[in-house]
Amino acid sequence: MRRLFRSRAWYKFSRSWLSVAGLATILVIALVTVVAPLIAPFPEHVGIFVDFRNTEQPPGWLYFFGTDDNGRDIFTRVLYAYRVSFAVGLLVLAIAVPVGVILGLLAGYYGGLVDTVIMRTTDVFLALPPLVLAMAIMGYLQPSLFNIMLAISVMWWPWYTRLIYNLTRSLRHEGYVQAAKVSGASDLHILLKEILPNCVPSLLTKMAFDMSFVILMIAALGFVGLGMQPPTPDLGRMVAEGVRFMPFDWWMSVFPGLAILILVLAFNLFGDGLRDMLDVDV
Amino acid sequence: MALLETTDLHVRFELFEGMSHVLNGVNLKVERGERVAVVGESGCGKSLTARAVLGLLRHTNAQIDGSVRFDGSELLSLSERGWRSIRGRRIGMIFQDPTAALNPTFTVGDQLFKVIIRGGRARTKRRAREIAREALRHTAIADPDRVLNAYPFQLSGGLAQRVLITMALVNEPELVLADEPGSALDVTVQEQTLRLMRALGDELGAAVLIITHNLGVVREFAQRVYVMYAGSIVEEADVDTLFHAPRHPYTRALLEAVPRLTGEMLPQPIEGVVPDYTAAPVGCRFHPRCPHAQPACQEPPPVVDLGGGHRVACVLPEAAP
């Protein structure tokens, strides 16, 4: 840790306090989601729970973010919704990134027929508006954590294929790739040891930005009712349901909305910082 | 009064590694109509000097001390507005890579007309076109209209270079600052660039300050030379003196490192490396690499005037060659 804070990379990153704020926010939220069961004031409010005496309570000392029309603590539900957002975001990247990277490397390095087949396939996916595609898939499948993840991943890998494809196309002409060939390196070595490591900075930066997009997309799916199904808390759905009570019971939409905003903003700021630190274009 | 004069120019940058003290008191002068070269290896601060003179270090984290006077007025304290009346009008600029210096999205003509109109030489585009045509013909471009209607990528390196020279000179500046002109181009084109710059400069009576790493270019182009090492001027002299009787050990070493067309001997390397500016050697910055170094070199070297404008910053200006 000490070494990190003394490194040149950290120095560059920390030039912008906004990026540091973004990173700090992400870390705090990540920590909070992990320990949510310990710190949530009303863990039982996450599931099916009704408390008619405390419906639509405004924010206060007992209910930080107020309560909803079933008397459930919104703060607790936001904490648990964050868990879902984080988990889905990470899992989407865990599927989309490896698939996208492998296909991008192959298409970029070998060219020819491999290139045509892979890249035209990505074109098909990229031609469809992502939200529409995800909604179509979700409309067809049962809304569940796994299916949401699958639907978003299906739309996400082509972006990584394209990023890695473009990087590979330019990197394969680099002197060190040519030199590695002359040094007798196998294609596998060249792809994994020479080209891929030089894609990592762009990859990391894109992943940071994409976390915010994925979170936003989950929220959007939730908003139109295709996200996590009740009673599991979902930020998008909470905003949508709270809208009925606007403007009097404003907290029901505003706090989940702010929660989305903060997380998305944090990942964006962090992405900006990474981009400056790693000196890449995405 | 000199046309351009920098006095005790210091530039520092705050870096992760600490304070990087790059320019360490640069004093140089360019008289009207004179061709002056600043020569040194990469990282010696020569381009930084040019950028300081052109006010291109404003809005960066550079800390600048000292003075840069142009025609008697101080440039370092000039406002952005003041700069606009100088850059491109009274001081022209020519950069290393001509294709990178032109905006690829506009035609050559549009870019040239803008320079002419901004320089106050024409109000209308039509008048600007006449001036541009005349100026291009002057650089031996046979068909100026074809060039004016072209986009930069349609020009060869040689043509692009001539367009840039035209751009730098069309407003008849008093000083042209050329940073490694043509060194990104083939040697035959570079030669042409230098010839053209010399001819046009002479014709307009413009002074030229050329920044280069190539001693051959210095000898063929300049009248007077400043040799720079690690952010300081180590020797200044007229070209003949510098090439026939160099005094600073660095100048001598640099000359011996140049491969000769006559091939009588392999060029001689200079031992050691250019110092890290965050921990530059105290005193003479060359002393760790100098074959004649002695204890006195730990102090800042005196600038010894050898007469005839030949000055050398060395405790041993008479050291045996």
Place this chain on the structure above:
Amino acid sequence: MSTAPVLSVRGLSKYYRVKGTRVDALAGIDLDIRRGETMAIVGESGSGKTTLGNLILGLERASAGQVIFEGAPLQMRRSSALRRRIQVVQQNPFSTLNPKRTVRATIELPLRAYKMVSRDRYRARVGELLDIVGMSSTHMNRYPAALSGGQRQRVALARALASEPEIIVLDEPTSALDVSVQARVLALLVELQRTFDLTYIFITHDLSVVRNIARRVSVMYRGRVVESGPTESVFAAPRHRYTSMLLSSIPVVSDAELAVKPSWTWDPGAIEGQGLHSDGCPFAPRCPHAVDACWSDVPELESLETAHLAACHRPAGSS
């Protein structure tokens, strides 16, 4: 030194298709390189000199013609036993080493790939190679970012030497370096050639360097060899007008050099002539001596005296 060439190039050509038209990067060239010599290939951008290097190294496929190594034709896809024997040092010290790999990983690659030494000897061998190029083993775990331009070129040289090649293609190995560093790398190259009996194909645009390092030189222009011969002879009495032009445009630092430069009357249109097309001599559009024949017939490389060849209809010093 044996007289049979170790590497020959016969009618080697490379065309590209650019928007339907054929562009000849290399238009049928012949070369012979003898064991233990330094053969310089000189030319400006667009001369095809780097393409020639890539074809010899098997990084590109020839459109026509052959590279013959020790009497047998050499293809782009070649056995690793053959690939090992021709290595490369490239121009740009910033791209020749992978920024994400340590010096050790870089030099170990050919040791592993060509099974040069047993696995437990890798580290020791990398140390030896670094020592050979004048660096210390302490550089082993550094990344290229921590090295100077000159040091990077030394590492590239160590990587080339790791596979114990016979031929090294040096593609502008010093042109991005400062003169003081260039001098050191050149001295190292000369020393290594002597120690390991290496054959160098030295590709460069810098005639001053050629004069100091090469025994023989071939001057290329637009994909053809226009002049070829012993360095001293080519420099003292260039036959092709392009060679004269090239020599005359080098900025020099001493009176002695000025005296050996050929005089050349500059035609300002000569640069624009680069855009013109000639069916004959590729240099005709820029040549002040061009006659009709130069525009219509491609001149053959002809011997004017022993071993000194020029492809010119009106060579200097002939009439």
